[in-house]
Amino acid sequence: MVKNNIIVWFRNDLRVLDNPTLSKASKTDGNVIPLFILDKQLFNGARSSQNRNRFLIESLINLDNNLKKIKSRLIIAEGDPELILSEYCKKYEVSSVYISEDYTPYSIKRDNAVTNSLNKNGIQVNKFPGRLVVSNLDAIRTKTESIFKVYTPFYNNWSLIQRRQVCPIPEKINTPADIYSIELPKISDLDKKYLSPNVSLGGEDKALEIFNSFKSKNIFDYNEAHNDLPGDKTSRISPYLHFGCISALYMESSVGQSDGETAWKRQLCWRDFYNYILFNYPSNIRSEFQEKYRNLKWNNNDALLKAWQEGKTGYPIVDAAMRQLNNEGWMHNRGRLIVGSFLTKDLFIDWRKGEDYFQKMLIDGDISNNNGNWQWIASVGVDPAPVFRRIFNPTLQQEKFDPDGVYIKKYVPELKNVPLKYLGDPSLMPNDVQEESGCKIGKDYPFPIINHSEARKMTLEEFSRV
DNA sequence: TGAAATGTTGGGGCG
């Protein structure tokens, strides 16, 4: 009997459209076992997230449905991938395991271990592109063969790289009838403590619906409007990209060359860039890219951290953004910049604590992007700029990006009747205005937990010290 | 009505 069955091991590529791994497998002679392994390290580990677990379960249900449309289905297993794969390979006469590229330190380590162990038993592991717009990250080098550390030159190079073809949905996948599968965990069994109430629905169908709507409308003024907090003209596609419910390359190939479309494609490049950076500098995962900033004396203050996490800093724009995160498991990009600057430059709290909290709450919580962006806003990473250019004044940010206070009032209801002129700093409200607006400072809404201009001075001093 | 106080705008420059 010929062993020529294939396992398509799904991880962060939960889609059937433009999935090169699935597509290649569908073109071979053997049977295909689409397998997802619930990896407890990821599902319940230190950096797991209930919001993401729910999104994952929804995405897996949708993937199963979409596989059924092509006469297949998703097999679920639970445990250590190395053990599960060797068990399934033996039991179902599998000759090759097909996987999609994945560039985080954890996944590289995992994939190497799995590959070594399967190879010992004569089983091939074949890796295909699909996660990023471009692949073969180790081939991207400057003219002098060094690694890009600044975004714009990376972008210029990236723009010229030959793209692979988009893979259509396979017409049919031959999956044997008798493959053992467990049930997915129930969403109702997830720990409710960190489940946000208003999270968008996972899955490939939803991803395509959101993308199609974005690319026919908001993308055209993305260059102008992407910073508008209340209007929220962003694509909101990040969580779907994280789980691979939609392909970055497919999206890039589906949009045109207008200013808005080009500006949005630059965002896709940031994602490739930060994957590239973490791939080349895996130690960034826990330490600053810039050595000189590894000695900053961060303020280790749990009360301030908690106030930030809960959206109770007394700075309305910061609090609105943090409450959006807690409520939706998602935050507008401009909000992320504002709260990131506030945590690291005003409170002077270690960027890793911000990164951890984002990782816990965000449905798009993606190691490479999250790490790269936190290092960016903390001024300790690649793509450097002087620290004074990355200290945001929360009051000015509010005036620029939420001038009518619509975003603030949506997420911070206790400020609903506060006059616009006090939304930068409600503690400046005279007593009678506090009475009228039903917002007593210190009771209904906190005093500012820090003074911005003093904090700014101290941050600049500490940066110049090291 | 004038002078002082307060408000607005714009450019230089910051490691």
Added chain:
DNA sequence: ACGCCCCAACATTTC
């Protein structure tokens, strides 16, 4: 791709 402070000069309000 992702700012802002400061200060000078000018404009407006206040008493």
